[in-house]
Amino acid sequence: MILNRPHFLVVGPAKTGTTWLYEQLRHVQGFKMPPTKEVCFFNEVNFLHTIDPDNAALLEKYGVMGHEISEAAIQAAKKRFAKRRKLNMQYAFEQKQYLWGLFYRYFPRNTTPLSAYLYSLLFTKEDGIITGDISPLYFPIKDEIIGLIAEYFPQLKVVMIIRDPVERAWSNIRMNYYSERAVAGFTIEGYLSKPINRGGDYAYAITNWEKHFGPNRIQYLFYDDLARHPNKFLQQFLDFVRPGTPVNAVFEGKIGKGVEKEMEPALRTELIKMNLPQYHFLANKFGAGSYPQKWLERMLEEPGGKG
Numbered sequence: 026m027i028l029n030r031p032h033f034l035v036v037g038p039a040k041t042g043t044t045w046l047y048e049q050l051r052h053v054q055g056f057k058m059p060p061t062k063e064v065c066f067f068n069e070v071n072f073l074h075t076i077d078p079d080n081a082a083l084l085e086k087y088g089v090m091g092h093e094i095s096e097a098a099i100q101a102a103k104k105r106f107a108k109r110r111k112l113n114m115q116y117a118f119e120q121k122q123y124l125w126g127l128f129y130r131y132f133p134r135n136t137t138p139l140s141a142y143l144y145s146l147l148f149t150k151e152d153g154i155i156t157g158d159i160s161p162l163y164f165p166i167k168d169e170i171i172g173l174i175a176e177y178f179p180q181l182k183v184v185m186i187i188r189d190p191v192e193r194a195w196s197n198i199r200m201n202y203y204s205e206r207a208v209a210g211f212t213i214e215g216y217l218s219k220p221i222n223r224g225g226d227y228a229y230a231i232t233n234w235e236k237h238f239g240p241n242r243i244q245y246l247f248y249d250d251l252a253r254h255p256n257k258f259l260q261q262f263l264d265f266v267r268p269g270t271p272v273n274a275v276f277e278g279k280i281g282k283g284v285e286k287e288m289e290p291a292l293r294t295e296l297i298k299m300n301l302p303q304y305h306f307l308a309n310k311f312g313a314g315s316y317p318q319k320w321l322e323r324m325l326e327e328p329g330g331k332g
Contacts, residue, residue, distance in 0.1 A: 028141060030148040030156060033182045033266050034174075036234065037161025038224055040196040041186035042251045042258075047159045049259055055270060057149045057156050066144050067170055068162035136170075141177040155267050165223030168233045175237040182266055183238050187227065187307065188248035189320050190300035191293065194225060199284045217295050221303070228306040247316050290328075297329025304330075 037043055047062040148156040164185070174181065201211045223229050234243055244265040251258040255275045263270040288296075304324050307317035324330040 027180075028145040028178050029180055030145045030150060031158050031178075031181070032155050033157035033184060034163060035157065035159040035161075035184045035186070036163040036230070037186065038164040038188075038193070038227075038230070039161040040193050040200070041161070041188045041248050043159050043161050043186065045251065045255075046259075046262065049275065050157070050159075053263070053270065053272075055153065055155055055267065057151065057154045059147060059156070059158070063160045063162065064144075064147060064158045065160045065162050066147075066158070067174060068160065068166055136173055138177065141173070145178075157266070162224075164230050165226065166233075168236065171233050171237045181238075181242070183234055183243045184246060184262065184265070185231070185234065185243060186246045186248055186251075187311075187317065189316075190225065190227070190303040190307075191296045191324070193248075194296050194300065195288050195293075197225070199286055203284045203286055213292065217292075217299065221299055225300075225303075227303050231306075231310065245311075249316050294327070294329040297324050297327055301330055 035043055035046060044062060047058060050056045050058050148158075198213060198216060201208045201216075202213060244262070246258060246261055250261070256272050259275060260272045263272065301324065304317065304321040308315070308321040311317045
């Protein structure tokens, strides 16, 4: 089975500007993104769990094709799910997106071709329109799941964003510990006491994604370019996904502003120690003169990188 939607995946990792990119693409002519940024179909928690296949069959019956949803289908879905208390309505921003949200929540998520086909229906099939899935939780998924993605979507392009590992880790800590979105039970001591998890392991993720997609179907972008030259960053992405698409202007929205807080020197030292293998891997992969090589040289001059 060969599926041609979506056209691309942005697999993160988290805290690398993926929300910014999603908001940009919502304003680029010729692109049509899902109504929620993170579809999160292939990450393991969702992908290996099946939710009531009968619901998916019903919604497919009413012709759910991307965002093109008939009024009859909307009414049928409302009637069918009126008593379902579990429905998460965060996706129902507009009436036209009501059924999309229902379909997204209830269709089966497993490793079958049918499940992959139903996933493809979440994306518009309009001629000449590019659509994609930006889900940072895809970054660390297992090798066998990446293999299925490559099998079902042989024309799919993959985008990964590379950020200084310590800066990315600090951004993650600020969100989970200091922000309004703080995770209950999260502690900095606990974070430092564990080996680097797969959600921030570039060596693990790059090796697995390249195994199935090869270097020509994967684009590596750098967060440094986003921070310094957002137009350049966006143009690089567009040149890969749809060559010839111009960047008219960068959307001036307030996207993902994190907590402003200085990192303590002792914490920085521990994060450098934890991430030093990542710096070496990235510098070796991207070579002399690259951002990762400069990061590594800088880290080796700091306490956590010496000795």
